[in-house]
Amino acid sequence: MTMRQPIPATRRLSLLLGPNVVAEKLWLEFFSDPSQWWDHSIEKVSSRYPDFKHKKTQKALWILDKRNPPWVDAKLAAMAPGTVQLSIFSWNAILAKYVKAGQYEKTMELFHQLQQKGIVLNRSSFVPVLKACANLFALEEGKKIHSQVVESGCESDVYVGSTLVHMYAKCGSIEDARNVFDRMPTRDVVTWNAMIRGYAKCGQGWEALKLFRQMQDEAMQPDSVTFMGLLNACASVAALDEGKYVHKQIIEGGLEGDVFLGSSLVDMYAKCGSIKDAWSVFNKMHTRDVVAWSALILGYLKCGQGQKALEIYQQMQHEAVQPDTITFIGVINACASVMALEEGRRVHEQIKQCGSECNIFVASSLVDMYAKCGSIEDAWKLFNSMATHDVVSWNAMILGFVKCGKAQKALDLFREMQREGVQPVAVTFIGVLNACSDLRALEEGRRIHTQVVQSGCESDSFVSNSLVDMYSKCGSIEDAQRVFEMMPTHDVVSWNAMILGYVRCGKGRRALELYQQMQSEGVDPDHVTFVRVVNACASIMALNEGRRIHEQIVQNGFESDVIVGNSLVDMYAKCGNMETAQSVFQRMPTHNVFAWNAMILGYFKCGQGKIALEVYQQMQQEGVQPDSVTFVGVLNACASVMALEEGRRIHERIIQSGCESDAFVRKSLKDMYAKCGSIHNVHKLSNRMPK
Structure with missing residues (x-):
């Protein structure tokens, strides 16, 4: 193979300019004496006028023209500042370059400088600066620029209008985005996409789907970006049927092979709970990026299949796909869900090697994983090594200490969190209220209740349930009842907490009345409810009520539940009906120590000590x-x-x-x-x- 010889500089110039010898000579004059070459006596600088032109040929030239040869750009860049007054064409090109490079603050600074110089701006000026506002989430600045767009008469321009819609949607002002959208005389697919994706991002998935139907009615052809926005919308509202319809449209449009759409489909099916469909799409993909793998891992995790999520991660590693932070967060949570401590430690080592440990979301997930897996020492060590802590990492440590029986440490950490100025959220309050329950710290619980009210978290049903549980466990059933009565709605958890509270304070009859009220309000009992009302019957020797509740347990299919079975055996034994206690005991699929104890104590109480010893x-x-x-x-x-x-x-x-x-x-x-x-x-x- 013959090596290509380098082309001489003069020959390269000829190739760029063509065979015109005169033109070549003129360009060479520029290098020898630029002042002899250009004429910048142009009074008006706009997109219609060049930055300068050749004195002899009057050839127009802009500083940042894409048609310029690279060596011309290099020579122009070396000129002294202020030598040439730039046209709006070149200023716009600079603005566009800043945005493309991600230098959004610089874009805004230059835009303001142009305004101060009194340069007349056009549509190509507004588009990059609106994109900069979108990426900086600078809504107020974007609104000011919108006013200038209106004054300049550029709002009707489809490109400017689309950028305005995108800016408002990305900044979270979906109403303003829709107002611009509705006023546009014409809309291209980019405009529709901006509006659809804006609705999806703001959690208004149904509005995005409604807009898509309007788009179809207006005979606007969707593209891959449209479908990605629609899939995100379906995922946000778990609209599985609509997602399947979009999938069908993708197939009919011949876009099924698009790797980004494939990843979005996997994500949509996974978030809609159809892991089978997610897996089917994933298997058909010719190439799978990290987004598709991460979506599948998170999908299996959401469906409660943490072990399967770990298997998918291992397969991903086998195929040499590099995980990202989303992948790591999903895998760490999968380890936490199945208590896979050793696997979690191996993933932690991989995270260190990738340099992702400094990511606060990854680090917080690791703290949570160690805490949930019972390795509170590792969680605490990692927590202390973090440069900053977000509310997630604080919550992980507080809940971890509660879980491992260190309730006082959880409360101490809560106070430290507040001293550092981190605002607690609903999950934080649930953790510290559980700590108060464990410690029977009624006064501390009351102080935290005050903070719950001040934070506006009292309306959260989980927080309210924790308050009811805390007051009942601390023996203040009156406070528990007050919280319960102020709740707008009661779920089975809140009813269970109140019933348990009355059982604990020796008011079994009141607990049974509450159970009847729960049924009259149409709330279905669960296995926890049955355990507690059976215990209430045992506490007041209410054999007849216990039998009726036993019938309901059988009707609801809970008799085979070990804990429910234990409670029934205990109730019948305490009520002196050892024959039925023995019958329930024999039907139980397994017997733990609690069931045996109930039988032994029951026979002893009935004066049948010999049978108790046989048991x-x-x-x-x-x-x-x-x-x-x-x-x-x-x-x-x-x-x-x-x-x-x-x-x-x-x-x-x-x-x-x-x-x-x-x-x-x-x-x-x-x-x-x-x-x-x-x-x-x-x-x-x-x-x-x-x-």
């Missing part, structure tokens, strides 16, 4: 580990039937399990030995008991 033996045969409540029950059973040897064997088991230090167990041991006549063991235990 205990059966429990051991099934490999269920007893707890302190079990030991109290079987020791009382031993005492009731004078089973000293069985009591001694149980005592040995208590020592092995480490429960001997429990005050109730020790008291039951003393009672058992005393009733069985073993005074020596009673004295022995008394001597070992702490003062």
Whole structure:
């Protein structure tokens, strides 16, 4: 292969200018003496007049003309400032270059300088500066420029109008965008796209879809940008059927192979909860960018399939697709959802290698993941290493401390957060109210309630439910009732909190009345409701009400729920109906220690201590580990039937399990030995008991 020889400078000049020898000579004169070449005696500078022209040929030339050869641009750039007065054409070109380079502040500065110089602006001046306002979210500045656009008579220009619509929509003023849109005499596809995407961005997806139908009625042909806006609109309002219609339009338009539309389709189906369709589109894509992978990962996460999201991430790595911050946030949240601590640590290492750990959203997600996975030390270490903290990272640490039983630390962190000037949100209040519940810190809870009211978060149903729960757990059922009554609507969680509050304060009858009121208001009970009303029946020995609620439990399909089953066994046992308790117990798919305890204590209470011991033996045969409540029950059973040897064997088991230090167990041991006549063991235990 022959190497190409470099073209001489004079030959390159000839190629650029053509065979005209005269023209070539004139250009060469410019290099020898520019002052002899141009004439800048032009009085009026506008887009119709050049920056300068050749004295001999009167050839027009603009400083920033795309037709200029590169070497001409270089020579002009080297001229001393102020040598040439620029035309509006060149000023507009500079404005456009600033915007294209992302130098939005510089664009605005130059625009203001042009105004101060009194240069008459045109449509090509307004377009770049409006784009700069959009990217700076400078709504007020954009409105001032809009007034100048109107004065100049450029508002009717379709290009200027489209840019105004885009600016208003991006700045969040969708009403102003629509006003401009409606006044435009003609609209191109760019205008429609700006309006559709504006509605989608502002969360008004249905308006975007309505506008698309109007666009079709006016016979305007959509393009790929239109469809991307529509898919975002469908995703924002979970409009699956409309999304499928848009998908059909994309196929009919022959645009299904567009990688950006493919990614948007995956995102739309995932956000609409149709993960099967998302996966189908993803599999058909010839090329998949990081947006498509991230959308699929987040889709599986949203559908509660965290493990599948991690598998998709592993496949993405296998195909050597570089993750971005959105990917990392999705994968970290997936690790948190399935408590995959080790996988989360590996992802953290990858984040460090990519240099994304300094991203505040990624770092906050990592703090949340470590906290949810129970590694509060790692969460705290990372939290302290962060340069700045947003409300998400504060919330992650507060909720993490509450979850791991460090409620006081959560409250201390809440105070520190406020000292640093970070405003709490609804999630923050839920965390600290739960901390108050755990600590039974009523006065602290009341102070936080005041802050909730001041912040306007009291209308949030989750915060109100947390307030009801906090007051009821702290024993202030009157405050709980007041909060409950001020709530505009009550969901099942708020009813459950109130019912539990009355059960805890020994007002089982009131709890059952509340349950009846809940049903009359058309709120369907869940398994938590049934557990609490069954406990209410147990607390007041309301066997008949318990039977009626049992029937409702069967009708709603909750009898197989282990916790509901435990509550039923306990209720029937406490009401003295051991036959039904035994029947429910036998129908349960699995038995945990709570169910066994209910049976043992029930038989003991009914004076059938021997059967209680038989149940205990059966429990051991099934490999269920007893707890302190079990030991109290079987020791009382031993005492009731004078089973000293069985009591001694149980005592040995208590020592092995480490429960001997429990005050109730020790008291039951003393009672058992005393009733069985073993005074020596009673004295022995008394001597070992702490003062």
